[in-house]
Amino acid sequence: MKLQKNTRLALYSVLEFAADPTRHISAAEIADKYEVSPHHLAKVLSELARAGLVESVRGVGGGYRFAGNARRLTLMDVIEMFEEFAAPDGDRREPGERTPVGRALGAVLSEIDEIAKATFRSITLATMLRLLARQQRGQAAARAPERGRDGSKVKAP
Amino acid sequence: MTVTRATQPPSAGKRESPPREPAGPAIRPVRRGDLEPIVALDARVTGLEKRDYWESLYRRYGSPARTERQFLVADAGGRVVGFVIGEVRDWEFGAPPCGWVFAIDVHPDARLAGTGTRLLEAICRGFRRAGVSKVRTMLSRDNNLVLSFFRSQGMMTGPFIPLEMDLDAAESAPDAGAPR
Numbered sequence: 239m240k241l242q243k244n245t246r247l248a249l250y251s252v253l254e255f256a257a258d259p260t261r262h263i264s265a266a267e268i269a270d271k272y273e274v275s276p277h278h279l280a281k282v283l284s285e286l287a288r289a290g291l292v293e294s295v296r297g298v299g300g301g302y303r304f305a306g307n308a309r310r311l312t313l314m315d316v317i318e319m320f321e322e323f324a325a326p327d328g329d330r331r332e333p334g335e336r337t338p339v340g341r342a343l344g345a346v347l348s349e350i351d352e353i354a355k356a357t358f359r360s361i362t363l364a365t366m367l368r369l370l371a372r373q374q375r376g377q378a379a380a381r382a383p384e385r386g387r388d389g390s391k392v393k394a395p
Numbered sequence: 396m397t398v399t400r401a402t403q404p405p406s407a408g409k410r411e412s413p414p415r416e417p418a419g420p421a422i423r424p425v426r427r428g429d430l431e432p433i434v435a436l437d438a439r440v441t442g443l444e445k446r447d448y449w450e451s452l453y454r455r456y457g458s459p460a461r462t463e464r465q466f467l468v469a470d471a472g473g474r475v476v477g478f479v480i481g482e483v484r485d486w487e488f489g490a491p492p493c494g495w496v497f498a499i500d501v502h503p504d505a506r507l508a509g510t511g512t513r514l515l516e517a518i519c520r521g522f523r524r525a526g527v528s529k530v531r532t533m534l535s536r537d538n539n540l541v542l543s544f545f546r547s548q549g550m551m552t553g554p555f556i557p558l559e560m561d562l563d564a565a566e567s568a569p570d571a572g573a574p575r
Contacts, residue, residue, distance in 0.1 A: 356537070362546075
């Protein structure tokens with residue numbers, strides 16, 4: 239599944255903010271970390287602020303901070319702000335959609351969409367942050383050299 | 396799977412107070428006297444009383460001597476506030492032996508206190524004692540409350556895809572699909 243650029247930026251941002259709700263993070267810092275245009279990111283952040291998920295903090299050390307509830311806010315809540323999930327109206331149908339093959343293909347694509355939506359709805363930001371922490375622990379453990387009982391390095395066979 | 400349903404879907408609300416620490420109901424094997432509150436809890440959550448079903452489950456899963464089957468309850472000072480049921484299944488769907496959780500529920504008045512987490516942790520300990528290292532479950536994709544709970548415990552979508560079909564429709568489609 240491919241998310242639009244704005245959606246990914248919004249998810250990156252809210253997860254950065256939710257990881258430490260007390261911290262003010264500047265748009266430039268996030269733009270730099272994810273290698274995106276600050277101008278583009280600003281539009282996404284202003285959308286998030288309008289929805290009440292982040293709030294801007296002015297002045298020295300200002301930026302944005304998280305204003306939502308990480309245990310309640312789901313990926314779907316954020317994604318829905320930027321992606322169109324509703325069925326296209328009559329004027330926007332794709333060519334061939336009303337043919338028998340088009341309808342059958344539409345049923346399969348709809349099946350996939352429903353699974354994706356259920357997945358996004360079931361994952362809160364708090365759950366994502368735990369997943370992130372587990373991944374980081376796993377990567378750290380994989381990088382750590384294997385050691386014997388006496389603490390000495392053990393060579394791989 | 397017997398699971399709770401969300402009465403109020405989670406929403407993008409404002410900050411709430413920090414989660415309470417688990418209050419600490421005792422997790423223990425089910426007893427016959429627990430069936431009444433379990434039937435009542437299930438009926439309250441699902442809107443359907445299934446006494447015969449629970450009697451049958453108790454007969455099949457209520458013996459603590461069978462380590463591969465577990466029926467545990469959360470006991471808060473003598474009041475049953477939740478339960479979990481599961482078993483180790485060998486080579487089902489071609490998979491190596493693993494634990495399956497097929498019922499979990501917490502009384503609506505006792506939620507958000509870590510009871511579900513304690514129940515799941517307890518049944519997972521039992522699965523480890525039974526020699527398996529993986530736990531699975533399956534539930535309706537519109538059951539957002541319990542899906543979110545399992546996700547919060549670290550569960551991810553597994554390698555299996557549940558499939559179903561309408562038997563009446565299949566009967567009227569004699570030429571349906573490979574393999575033969």
